[in-house]
Amino acid sequence: MTDAPTEDTVDPGEAMDLSPRPARPARRGIRRWAPVLVVAIVAVVIALVLWRVLADATLVFREVDDAVERREELGDDRFRMIGSPVSGSVQEVSLEDGRPAVAFSVTLDGVVADVVHTGATSDQFQPEVPVVIDGHWVRSSAFAGAADDGWYFASDRMLVKHDNDYRVENQDRIDDAEERGQYE
Amino acid sequence: MTTATTESTGSSEGIPATTSSKATKVLGWLTLGGFAVLVALAFAWVPEDTRITEQGDVVGQFDAVRLMFVHVPSAILAYTGFGLTFLASLAYLRWRTDWWDMMAHASAEIGVLFGVLTLVTGSIWGRPTWQTWWEWGDVRLVTTLVMVLVFIGYLAVRRIPADVAVKARRSAVIALVGAVNIVIVNRSVDWWENRTLHQQSTLIARKIRDETLFTLSFSFAVGMVLFAWLLLHRFRTAYLQSQIEELEVNEALAERRAEAGIDESPGGRP
Numbered sequence: 001m002t003d004a005p006t007e008d009t010v011d012p013g014e015a016m017d018l019s020p021r022p023a024r025p026a027r028r029g030i031r032r033w034a035p036v037l038v039v040a041i042v043a044v045v046i047a048l049v050l051w052r053v054l055a056d057a058t059l060v061f062r063e064v065d066d067a068v069e070r071r072e073e074l075g076d077d078r079f080r081m082i083g084s085p086v087s088g089s090v091q092e093v094s095l096e097d098g099r100p101a102v103a104f105s106v107t108l109d110g111v112v113a114d115v116v117h118t119g120a121t122s123d124q125f126q127p128e129v130p131v132v133i134d135g136h137w138v139r140s141s142a143f144a145g146a147a148d149d150g151w152y153f154a155s156d157r158m159l160v161k162h163d164n165d166y167r168v169e170n171q172d173r174i175d176d177a178e179e180r181g182q183y184e
Numbered sequence: 185m186t187t188a189t190t191e192s193t194g195s196s197e198g199i200p201a202t203t204s205s206k207a208t209k210v211l212g213w214l215t216l217g218g219f220a221v222l223v224a225l226a227f228a229w230v231p232e233d234t235r236i237t238e239q240g241d242v243v244g245q246f247d248a249v250r251l252m253f254v255h256v257p258s259a260i261l262a263y264t265g266f267g268l269t270f271l272a273s274l275a276y277l278r279w280r281t282d283w284w285d286m287m288a289h290a291s292a293e294i295g296v297l298f299g300v301l302t303l304v305t306g307s308i309w310g311r312p313t314w315q316t317w318w319e320w321g322d323v324r325l326v327t328t329l330v331m332v333l334v335f336i337g338y339l340a341v342r343r344i345p346a347d348v349a350v351k352a353r354r355s356a357v358i359a360l361v362g363a364v365n366i367v368i369v370n371r372s373v374d375w376w377e378n379r380t381l382h383q384q385s386t387l388i389a390r391k392i393r394d395e396t397l398f399t400l401s402f403s404f405a406v407g408m409v410l411f412a413w414l415l416l417h418r419f420r421t422a423y424l425q426s427q428i429e430e431l432e433v434n435e436a437l438a439e440r441r442a443e444a445g446i447d448e449s450p451g452g453r454p
Contacts (some may be wrong), residue, residue, distance in 0.1 A: 037386035046330055052320055059321030063378045065307035080321060082378050122315050124243055132381065162245065162313050164383035165391040166233060169194070 061132055065111035071137050071151060078136050081153060082161070083108040086146050087127035093143060105146035106131065106153075114145035116154040124160040132159040203420035211413040218406035224252045225399045248312045253399055255305040258298045259328075262372045263366055264411060265295025266335055271361035273356035278304045281396035283424060285352040289342060290357060290418035292335050294411060299332035314381045324382035334362040 015166060053059060064083035083106030090104040093116065101118045115133060125131065135155030143152045160181065234242055272288035305324070307317045317382035319325060338358045342351060368375075373384045386392050392400070 021356065028330070033338050035345075038340035039337055042333055046333050046337070049326060049330060056320070059319075061321055061379050093329075113240060124313065124315075126243055130378075148317055159314050159316055159319070159381060161381045162383055164386040164387055164389055165307050166249070167391050167393055167398050 014161050034133070040127065058134075063105055064108040064113050067137075067153070068111050068113055073136075074137060076136050078134065080132050080134050081113070081155075082130055082132045083113065084130045085125070085127045086112065089146050096142075103143045103145060103152075106133075107146075112147040114147045114149075115129055115155055116143045117155045117158060119156040119158060122158050122160045124162065125158065129163060130161040132161065133157065199424065199431075200420070203417045203424065205294065205416075208413055208416050211409055211416070215406065215410045215413055218402070218409060222253060222399070222403055224408050226250045230391075230395045230399050245309075245313050248309055249396075250394075251305055251309040255302060255309055256304060256400060257403045258301040260404060261407050261411050262295050262299040262302050262332075263370065264408075265291045265293075265298060266331065266359075266363060266366050268361045268415075269295060269335070269338075270366070273359035274360055276352060276356045277360075280349070280352075282348075282352075285356070286419055286422040286426070288356065288414055289339075292338055292359065293418055294414050296332060296335050296412075297414075299328070299335065303328060303332060310381070316381075319381060322380045322382065323376045324369070324372045324380040326364060327372050331362070331365045331369050331400040334358075334365060338362060362432060 020149045022125035024160075036080070057077070059080070061080050061082045062070075064081060065078070067081045085105050086105040090102065093101050093103045095101055095116075095118070099118060101116050102121055103114070103116050105112050105114050106109050107113075115135075116138075117133060117135075122131075133153065134157035138152055139150060140152060141150050222363055227250065230250065230253075232244070232246045234244040234246065236242060240398060268291035269288045272284045276284035276288060306328075311317050338355055342355045344351070346354070373382050377384065387397075387400075424445055
């Protein structure tokens with residue numbers, strides 16, 4: 001730092017004018033508002049996600065016992081049901097109009113419901129592995145299964161929940177299947 | 185790797201010209217080497233996931249199981265990044281030093297990076313395993329998405345022009361609120377077991393074969409080294425940025441003084 005300016009060189013008041021210089025307007029506008037816009041967009045997206053999930057009852061996974069208990073209340077409403085296919089209950093059937101379907105029963109916490117599924121069946125579909133099925137209740141005894149309570153759940157979409165077991169079971173059977181060319 | 189130069193200011197003494205150091209170089213090479221070994225283990229050593237049903241059908245995730253070695257570490261690193269942001273924000277509110285604020289910022293960016301990677305790899309894994317890319321009704325998926333969005337918002341808030349201290353305090357509060365969701369995301373598969381397609385923890389249940397467990401543990405280690413490497417570079421970038429901003433202010437002051445005819449150079453005209 002040098003000596004302070006003297007009166008004969010420059011006026012001290014003007015020399016030390018540190019007021020901000022005018023910035024380029026366009027750049028300032030973008031700089032100022034872009035982050036605010038991003039924050040607003042993120043807030044709106046979070047609100048939309050929560051609204052979509054909380055306001056749409058068809059998206060909720062209903063457990064079998066809950067779905068059976070509220071059957072009258074649900075009526076023809078479409079919803080999702082989660083439960084485990086009962087071992088030995090899976091069978092191929094034909095609907096009245098001739099369409100092929102898969103009939104089976106699902107269970108959770110001791111409550112059983114019969115299901116008729118007309119959509120694609122997942123490769124992972126197997127007894128005891130939980131499935132999430134989209135559909136609605138139908139009052140009919142046409143496809144009585146393990147529940148046989150005068151209702152069945154007509155589903156057309158199936159998701160299979162994978163369990164957390166990555167251990168090897170029955171390695172000999174896997175080797176046999178590989179030898180048979182069941183998979184490579 | 186970030187290289188910062190401050191030559192134009194002519195007063196960059198004491199400011200490093202790069203974010204690199206011996207430690208980061210070691211970490212970088214460890215990450216590269218570890219990743220190469222991880223790829224070899226994942227594809228050449230770990231068998232595919234298969235099992236035989238009672239009916240004799242072969243089912244399983246098959247090769248999709250190998251995504252586990254990216255997806256699971258990504259999720260853990262996202263938790264780590266956001267968790268560190270929470271702790272650093274807490275420390276900032278207590279001690280009000282730039283160091284904690286820069287740490288919170290750096291870890292949040294890395295958390296978002298791994299959070300997005302978690303969502304993408306999870307979606308790719310979900311298609312062959314669950315038969316769906318995404319389910320809006322799934323508690324685990326939606327809470328994870330919200331967690332990532334909250335921290336993207338956190339980063340955006342940091343970009344809103346404001347006084348440094350105001351900006352730091354504002355973002356620290358958001359981090360504290362957003363961190364609540366980290367616990368919800370992590371525990372969601374247990375709290376709402378039948379509201380999600382996502383499986384419960386395999387490691388806690390110890391339902392995993394030895395080769396898969398070893399490779400998964402190795403992927404955690406590689407991920408942690410990568411995290412440390414990224415964090416060091418990002419933190420140093422933030423530090424350099426703050427130093428450069430300080431220099432720019434000084435430079436601007438010097439320019440204004442020069443415009444006013446005040447020569448500050450040694451022997452210059454007053």
